[in-house]
Structure formats: structure tokens, C-alpha cells
Amino acid sequence: MSSYQSINPANNQLLKSWPSHDEAAVSHALEVADRLFHSSWSKGDIQPRLQVLKKLADLIDSRAEELATIASKEMGKLIGQSRGEVKICSQIARYYAENAERILQPQSYPSDLGEAWVEYHPIGVLVAVEPWNFPYYQLMRVLAPNLALGNPVLAKHANIVPHCADVFEKLVREAGAPEGAWTNLFISTDQVADLIADDRVQGVALTGSERAGSAVAEQAGKHLKKSTLELGGNDVFVVLDDADLDEAVRQGVQARLSNCGQVCTAAKRFILHEKIADRFINQFSAALSSATLGDPLDEKTTLGPLSSADARDRLVKQVDEAVANGAKLVTGGKAVEGAGCYYQPTILTGITPDNPAYYQEFFGPVAQVYVIGDDQAAVALANDSHYGLGGSVWTRDIARGRKLASAIETGMVFINSQSDTSAELPFGGVKRSGYGRELSDLGIKEFANQKLVVVA
Numbered sequence: 001m002s003s004y005q006s007i008n009p010a011n012n013q014l015l016k017s018w019p020s021h022d023e024a025a026v027s028h029a030l031e032v033a034d035r036l037f038h039s040s041w042s043k044g045d046i047q048p049r050l051q052v053l054k055k056l057a058d059l060i061d062s063r064a065e066e067l068a069t070i071a072s073k074e075m076g077k078l079i080g081q082s083r084g085e086v087k088i089c090s091q092i093a094r095y096y097a098e099n100a101e102r103i104l105q106p107q108s109y110p111s112d113l114g115e116a117w118v119e120y121h122p123i124g125v126l127v128a129v130e131p132w133n134f135p136y137y138q139l140m141r142v143l144a145p146n147l148a149l150g151n152p153v154l155a156k157h158a159n160i161v162p163h164c165a166d167v168f169e170k171l172v173r174e175a176g177a178p179e180g181a182w183t184n185l186f187i188s189t190d191q192v193a194d195l196i197a198d199d200r201v202q203g204v205a206l207t208g209s210e211r212a213g214s215a216v217a218e219q220a221g222k223h224l225k226k227s228t229l230e231l232g233g234n235d236v237f238v239v240l241d242d243a244d245l246d247e248a249v250r251q252g253v254q255a256r257l258s259n260c261g262q263v264c265t266a267a268k269r270f271i272l273h274e275k276i277a278d279r280f281i282n283q284f285s286a287a288l289s290s291a292t293l294g295d296p297l298d299e300k301t302t303l304g305p306l307s308s309a310d311a312r313d314r315l316v317k318q319v320d321e322a323v324a325n326g327a328k329l330v331t332g333g334k335a336v337e338g339a340g341c342y343y344q345p346t347i348l349t350g351i352t353p354d355n356p357a358y359y360q361e362f363f364g365p366v367a368q369v370y371v372i373g374d375d376q377a378a379v380a381l382a383n384d385s386h387y388g389l390g391g392s393v394w395t396r397d398i399a400r401g402r403k404l405a406s407a408i409e410t411g412m413v414f415i416n417s418q419s420d421t422s423a424e425l426p427f428g429g430v431k432r433s434g435y436g437r438e439l440s441d442l443g444i445k446e447f448a449n450q451k452l453v454v455v456a
């Protein structure tokens, strides 16, 4: 039986099984990708590659409803949010179609050694290991910059979203990309390791758990390959005493319900100033507990299922353990009875540093709430984390917000907004949230040979 199965998490029905790629297929895919890298497609004029991205953006827009429905059925995202994900994918493709040539222009370096500049060249075949939570966006973040640059990609998607993986590969081909530019592989983690070890592969990008990131980084390190990692996050949502409370509550609720809380950069630790804490908790709790659970394809649903039974069971265990270690439930705290992988919106308070939950990421509709007395305490609590992905700060005093944003040890901070993503902005973290950046000018240069040329 293939481990690549499409199962609707709203009712646990098996939609389709997908055959795995055997050794011969993987070997062929690598050969084709490497040949492409040595051809004029990768090494020549950028325009044909940008034309593919432009066509891909148009294709995605024209097939948006079909793509959104596939994702919603396969991993439980609400249909409106799936449409949003599809939209940002076409925006990313279009952004690189329109900006990659400018970003990749050689850059001059004033030097006493002579006329000096850095050129940007592709480095070779890459492996991308991607997760299910944004089953198209995660792929597009790797595809668009690397297609523009000329790096062919072998992609191993999460085993619960094979339909999204398959349809994405077909779209890239339909947009005119040659065979090998983006190859979807239904393979095991051992096969990923074999690919990383192969001399023809020059880098690996992974988004996923710490466990997967650590394994892949170890393999990449052993074989001296470049890697980028985008791992978990335990992002703070700091609400100060002068914040616009209604807006903070509204976006805080969105952060916990959107994609059923399964977003690496979504707010997970709510750090509230003591002057507004009770009011925030009351409003937040009322809004979360009135969420409408249901079918992701029903427009009235505001909270869908988790992506899989495994994801739900992991969350059940974590919340039970947090409560057993002294955390208090303000609302929720249980899986929903019935066929689908639903979990109640949940708020936990009273989490002390000796509770295992204190350092854990809850990948679901669970909020941890902490109360602090001043800005210094907010920063100290924010930085007392193994993770360092994103975060947000809520205050009407922008100078105060900027001070906190600078002091928080993460790769991204938003003031008066929950975390967000856009093609032109870099995305990534520090500490155990990983390293390297995706998107923007920084993302496209991660897997470039930044080659210095000097004329003496």
C-alpha cells in the first residue's frame, strides 16, 4: 500500500491512493533534472523562464476554484482560505516573473583591486521537502525563485497531500516548463537522503518540523550541501495597555482559527498587559468558542478539521499533558466526537516554565495566554523560547512598538497586524525555527552562486 494517500479529514474518507516512485523513476528524474541544469534552459537567457512563470500565474488564476477545492478536500482548509492560498501563489509567480531579472542584475563592489562585481548563477539540482499546511504556497515559495534563477527542483511533498502535489506539477508543465524543471516525487525519507547524498544535487530546502529539519540538515551537512530550513514557531502576540483591543482580538481569533491554527507564523503565545488582560481574555474566549465547526467546503464554517487524525491525536496529547502539569482551561480542551479530525478552540492559562507546554508549539486552534506587567517582561517572555520565527506587537504608540519589535529575537515582527506573507518580503526565522530566507530578493539568492568577478 502506498503511503501517499489523499484522505478527507472532515470525514476520514479515503479519496485516492497514489503509487510511490521506485528507484528507477527517481534515478531517471535526477538524470533529467541534471541534464536540464547543463542546458541553455538553466544557463541561458532568463526570459523563457520568466515567460513560464507568467503563464503559470495566469493558469493558476484561471483554475483557482478547482485548485482551492482540491486543497480543502485533501487537508481540510476552509474553502475561502484555500482561495486565498491559491491567489498568493499566482502573486508569487508573477512577482518573480516581473522582478527576477532586476534582482539578479550583477552588483558592483567598489574595490582597490579593480572593477569588481557579483553575478548570480544557478547552482544545480535542488531537493525540496515540503509540508501539507499550505500545500501549494509552500511549493511555490521554492519553485518561483528557482525556476527564475535556473535551478531544477526535485520535490518531495508531505504524504497526506499527493493530489495537490500532482496537480501542481502538471500546472508547471502546462505553463511550458521543460521536463525536469519541477519534478514531483512520491518517495520515502530514505530516498530523500539518497538524493541529498548524490553529487548532482547541490542543495536542499525544507519546511516542516524540527525533527525533519534536523535530519535533512544533518544529511546536507555530511555531504557539504547548502540547506535552508523553515521549521516551527511559537510566535508571540503582545497586546500592550494602549492597543486597539477590538482589532487585536479580531486578528488574534483569526490567527488561532485560520487553517485550524496550523500555521508556523500564526500567533500562539498571547502576552497580555495586565491592564487589558481580563477584557482581552473575555472577548477572545467568547469569539473563539462561538466558532462554527463544519465542512471546509461550506462557506458558513469558521473552523475546519485538523489536517489528519495524527495531527488531532498529537494535539489531544499535548493539551492533556499541559493540563496535567497545571495549565488551566478557559475554554475548549477536547477533540470533537465524530468522524472528522476536529478539535475545540482552546485557551490555556497558568502555564509555568516547568510545564512542558511552555516551550511547545501547539499546531492547532489552541492559544497559550500569559499576563505581564511591563514591556520588559513582555520581551523577556517572548525571547524565552527555543523558536524565533515571527511575532506581533499591538500598541498605538509606534515608537514603543518599534522598540519591542527590535528586541524580540525572531526573523519577522509585525506591529499592529498578525503575521502575514507577501512575495516581495523575506520569510524565515532564527534559533530552532531554522535558517535562510524564502521569497523576495533574499530568497532567490539562497541557492545562487554569488560569483565575484574582478578586472584588475
Ligand code: NDP
Binding pocket: 129, 130, 131, 132, 133, 156, 157, 158, 159, 160, 189, 192, 193, 207, 208, 209, 210, 211, 212, 213, 215, 216, 230, 231, 232, 233, 263, 264, 361, 363
Ligand atoms: P514533518 O516535518 O514530518 O513533515 C514535513 C515534510 O518533511 C513532509 O514532506 C515529510 O514527509 C518530510 N519529512 C519528515 N521526516 C523527514 C526526514 N527524516 N527526512 C526527509 N523528509 C522528512 O511534519 P508533520 O506533518 O509530522 O508535522 C509535525 C509538526 O511539524 C507540526 O505539529 C508542526 O509543529 C511542524 N510543522 C511545521 C510546519 C511549518 O510550516 N513550519 C508545517 C508542518 C508541520 P512525510 O509526509 O512523508 O512524512
